[in-house]
Amino acid sequence: MQAFPTLLIASIVALGAVASAQAQAQKEPAKIAVVAAQNFYGDIARRIGGEHVNVISIMSNPDQDPHLFEATPSQVRDVADAQIVIHNGGHYDEWMEKLLKAAPRPKRVVINAAKIVNAKHGGNPHLWYAPATMPAVARSIAAAFSQADSAHAADYTQRLGETLADLDRVSKRVAEMRAKHAGKPVAATEPVFGLMADALGLTMRNQSFQRALMNETEPSARDIAAFESDLKTGKVKALIYNKQVSEKLADRLLSIARASKVPVVAVTETQPAGVTFHDWMLGELDALDKALTGPNS
Amino acid sequence: MFEYEFMTNAFAAAGIVAVVSGVVGYFLVMRGQTFAGHALSHIGFAGATGAGLIGLAPLWGLVGFTLAAGIVMGLLSERISNRDVAIGVVLSLALGFGLLFMHYYTSFATQAAALLFGNVLAVDHTMIATLAALGAVTLAALAAIMRPLIFASLQPELAEAKGVPLRFISTAFLAIVALAVSACAQIVGVLMVFTLMVGPAAAAQRLTKGLWSGLTLSAMLALAEAWLGIVIAYHTDWPVSFCIAALSAMVYFGALAMPRARPVHLHSHSH
Numbered sequence: 001m002q003a004f005p006t007l008l009i010a011s012i013v014a015l016g017a018v019a020s021a022q023a024q025a026q027k028e029p030a031k032i033a034v035v036a037a038q039n040f041y042g043d044i045a046r047r048i049g050g051e052h053v054n055v056i057s058i059m060s061n062p063d064q065d066p067h068l069f070e071a072t073p074s075q076v077r078d079v080a081d082a083q084i085v086i087h088n089g090g091h092y093d094e095w096m097e098k099l100l101k102a103a104p105r106p107k108r109v110v111i112n113a114a115k116i117v118n119a120k121h122g123g124n125p126h127l128w129y130a131p132a133t134m135p136a137v138a139r140s141i142a143a144a145f146s147q148a149d150s151a152h153a154a155d156y157t158q159r160l161g162e163t164l165a166d167l168d169r170v171s172k173r174v175a176e177m178r179a180k181h182a183g184k185p186v187a188a189t190e191p192v193f194g195l196m197a198d199a200l201g202l203t204m205r206n207q208s209f210q211r212a213l214m215n216e217t218e219p220s221a222r223d224i225a226a227f228e229s230d231l232k233t234g235k236v237k238a239l240i241y242n243k244q245v246s247e248k249l250a251d252r253l254l255s256i257a258r259a260s261k262v263p264v265v266a267v268t269e270t271q272p273a274g275v276t277f278h279d280w281m282l283g284e285l286d287a288l289d290k291a292l293t294g295p296n297s
Numbered sequence: 298m299f300e301y302e303f304m305t306n307a308f309a310a311a312g313i314v315a316v317v318s319g320v321v322g323y324f325l326v327m328r329g330q331t332f333a334g335h336a337l338s339h340i341g342f343a344g345a346t347g348a349g350l351i352g353l354a355p356l357w358g359l360v361g362f363t364l365a366a367g368i369v370m371g372l373l374s375e376r377i378s379n380r381d382v383a384i385g386v387v388l389s390l391a392l393g394f395g396l397l398f399m400h401y402y403t404s405f406a407t408q409a410a411a412l413l414f415g416n417v418l419a420v421d422h423t424m425i426a427t428l429a430a431l432g433a434v435t436l437a438a439l440a441a442i443m444r445p446l447i448f449a450s451l452q453p454e455l456a457e458a459k460g461v462p463l464r465f466i467s468t469a470f471l472a473i474v475a476l477a478v479s480a481c482a483q484i485v486g487v488l489m490v491f492t493l494m495v496g497p498a499a500a501a502q503r504l505t506k507g508l509w510s511g512l513t514l515s516a517m518l519a520l521a522e523a524w525l526g527i528v529i530a531y532h533t534d535w536p537v538s539f540c541i542a543a544l545s546a547m548v549y550f551g552a553l554a555m556p557r558a559r560p561v562h563l564h565s566h567s568h
Contacts, residue, residue, distance in 0.1 A: 074534045076418045080301050098419035103303035217399040 032148050035078050037087035037096045040128050040271040040280075041113065041137060045086055047276070048142050048159045052152050056082075058096075059270055071095060079103050084144050086137070090114030092125035109144045113137050126269070130195035131171045134277065138163050166278040173285050174199050181292045187230055188240040189250040190214050193267045193284075197240070200288075205230055213247060224249070231256045238262065238291040244269045263291035298531055303418055307537075310420040310428055311523040314484045315493055317432040319501075319519030321439060321477035322494035323512050324470065326502055328450045331495050332381055333370055333471060336388040337478045338490035340366040343395030345412050350398050355412060356427065359479045366391060367475035371468025414538050415486030417527065428480050435476040442469050447508065484523070485538045492538075493519050496545030500552035518548055 031054040036042030042057030049055065056078050058071070071079075079085060079096070080103035087096040089112035100110060113119075113127050116136045127133045142160035146153040174196070182201030188194070191210045198204070206227045212219035219227075230236050231253065239257040241250055243266040257264050265288050271280050298304050325334050344362020345355035366387055373383040439446075449456040449466045457463050481490045501515035526541030533540070 070414055070416060070536060071418060072534045072536065073418060073531045076303050077301060080303055095416070095419065098416070098421070099303070101421035102306055102419045103301060212400060215399055217396055220400070 030149075032084060032145060033082045034084045034086065035082035037085075037093045038128075038270060040134075040277050041086040041088070041111075041141075043271055043277045044134060044138050044163060045084075045141050047163050048138060048156055049145055050155065050159060052149060052155065053145065060273075061270065071099060076103055080105060082108065083148055084109045084111065084141075086111040086113075086141065088113050088125065088127055090119045090121070090123070090125050090127065092127075109148070111137065111140050111144060116140055124191050124194045126192045126195060128277075129193055131167075131174050131199050133195075135164055135167045135171075138167065166276070170278050170281045170285070173282060177285060177289055177292075181289075184237045184292055185230075185235060186238045186240060186292075187227065187236040188242075189247070189253060190242040190245060192242045192269050193240045196281075196285075205236055213245075213250060219249065227253060228256055231262050232260050234260060234262065236262060238265055238288065240265045240267055240288070242267060242269055263294050265291050298528070303420075304527070304531065306420045306422070306425060307417045307527050308524060309425050311417055311484050311527055312520060313425070313428045313432045314480050315497075315519040315523035316516045317435050317477050318481045318490075318493035319497050319516035320512060321435060321474055322498035322519070323501060323515040324439070324446065324450065325474055326495060326498040328470070330471075330474075331491070333367075333384055334474055334478060334494050335491060336370075336384045337363045337367055337471075337475050338482055338487040339388055340391035341475075341479055341482055342412060342487045343391040343393075343398065346395050346398040350401055356424075356479065356483065359412075359482060360431070360476065362391065363475035363479050364472055367471035367473075368468055371471040372464065374464075374467055374471075412482065413486050413488050414536070415482060415484050415489070417484045417537050420483075424483065428483065431476055431480045435473055435480070438469070438473050438476075442466060442473075446470055485541055489538050489542050492542040492545040493523060496549045497522060500549045503552040503557060504555060522548060 031052060032049060034042075034045050034049065034053050034055045036045055036055060036057045037059060039057035039060035042055045042060070045053065046055045058075050058078070076099055079099045082105075085096070085100065085108060087093050087110070089097075092114075100108075113133055113136075114125075117127060117130070117133050119125075119127055138160060142156045145156045149156075178199070178201045183203060185203040185205055186197060187205045188197070188210055190213050191207070192214075194204060194207075194210075206223065209219045209223040209227050212223065231239065239253065239262050241254060241264065254264055265284070267284050268280075271277060275283070322334070325331055341359040341363040344358035344360070346358070347362065348355050348358020370384055370387060373387075374380045445456070445461045445466050448459075449461050449463055453463060477494065478490055481493050485492050497518035498515045501511050501518055505511040505514050522541055522544040526544050527537055529535070529540040529544075530537040
C-alpha cells in the first residue's frame, strides 16, 4: 500500500515528461491551426489550405458511432489551441459548442455550418448531405484562411475555385438524378441521408421511425409495422441505411428488404478514409441511381 | 496543464463537486442508504431528458426530478417496511419516463449520452458558478439538520423517543442527497455517481474512528481522487470518468485491506 502511491506519482511524472517532449517536437512555425469537428469539413479545409494549414478532424472514424461521442483531453487541447474551428452546429455537435465555451481563446474564428446555411432550428442536422451546404462552408473557410494568413490569400482563392468546381459536379449529378427520379418513394433507417433525398425530390417515408433510431429510443410498434409493410409490399423503391450505426432493428429491416427484393443503399455519416468529399457523395449517388433504375422501379 | 482554461475550469468544478459528494456521501454510507443515492442519479437522467424536451437546461431537469424523487422516497421510507423495494419502483418508473421523453425528441439527442458519463472537460464559467451555488445550498442544508441527522442515524429509537421527527429528517436528507447527486452527475455522469459519493466515504469510514475525522477524510479523499483523476486523464488521454472511478475503487479496496479502525460498524437505522 505504501509503495503504490509513489509508483503512481512516478508514472504520472514520467508521462508528463513524455507529453511535454512531444509538444516541443510538434512546434513548427506559422501553420494555421485548424480543428474540424467532423472529417468532411476537415477534408474541405485541408484542400483549401494545403500546406499552409494543419487540420485536425475530431470525428474521423467511419466505424465509430458518432452519436456516442465523448471528447478526450487531447482533443479538448486541440480545440483550445486552434485558431479556426469548423463544426456542423445545429444540435448535431453540442459537445463542440460546450468545448468552445470551456476552452475560450481570443480571436478564434468559429465556422458553424448550420449558421452559414441558416438551418432551421430542430431540422435535420446532417447538413453536409444538402448539396448547397459544402460550397457555402468552403467559401467561409477560404475567407477565414485569407484573413488569418493574407500572404497566401491567392493560394486559398485558387484552391477554393478548384474545390467549388468539384462540388459543382455533385450538384449537377443531383439535378440530373432529380429529373429522373423525383417523386419516387424511398425509406431509410436513419435520417442521415434525408437532406440529399429532399434535394433529389424523393418522397421519404417512415420519418418518425428514423428519428427514434437516431436518438436510440424505441420506435413505436405502429412505426415498425408501417415500415415492414412498406418493404414487403414494395411501396418503397429503395431502402437507405446508415452503415455506421449497428442496430438490431435496422438489421432486421435490411433482411426484410433483401427478401422482398427492395434494393438497399448503404450510406455513411462520416467520410470514409481515402476518398474526397465529392467522390464520397458521387459514389453514394451512383449507388442510389442504380437502385432506383433497377427492374423493380 | 494549467495554461489551458478548460483544465483550470475542470479542477474548479471537480473540486466543488468532490467536497460536496464526500461530505454528503459520508452520511449516505453511515445511514446505509447507498442504493437511494444510486437510484437518485439514474432518476436524474429522466429529468434531464425531460428538461431537454421543454427547452430547459438539463441540469435543472436533473435537480427537479431528483429532488422530487428524493422527497417521495423519504416520505415512503418510513411507511413501507421494505425501503429498497419502494426505491426500486420509483427508479424504474423514472427510467421509463426518461425513455418516453427521448421518444418525443424531434431533434438530435446527443446531450443524453453526455449526461450518462459526464464531461468535466467541457465545463464553462456559468457551470462553475451554478455548481458552487448548488454545493453551497447542499452543505448549508446539511449543516442545518446535522445534529438531529447524526442522532437519528446512530440511535433511531432513542432519537424518536426524544421527539426527533424521523420522517422529516430522513426526507430532508434525501432531498440534500438529490442536490449533491445532481452536481456530481455533471462531473462523473449519472452512471458513476458512486465513484465520488460512496467510494471515498466508505473508505473513510473504514479508516477513521470519529465522525469529524471521518467526514474530513471522506471529503479529502474525494477531492484527491477527482483532481488526480483529471491529471492522469490529461497525460494518458483516457476518459476522466474512468480515471476517477479507478482511483476511487483502488482507494476503497486499499482501505479494505487495512485493519478496521472502528470495532463496531456504525451502520444502523434498520426497520
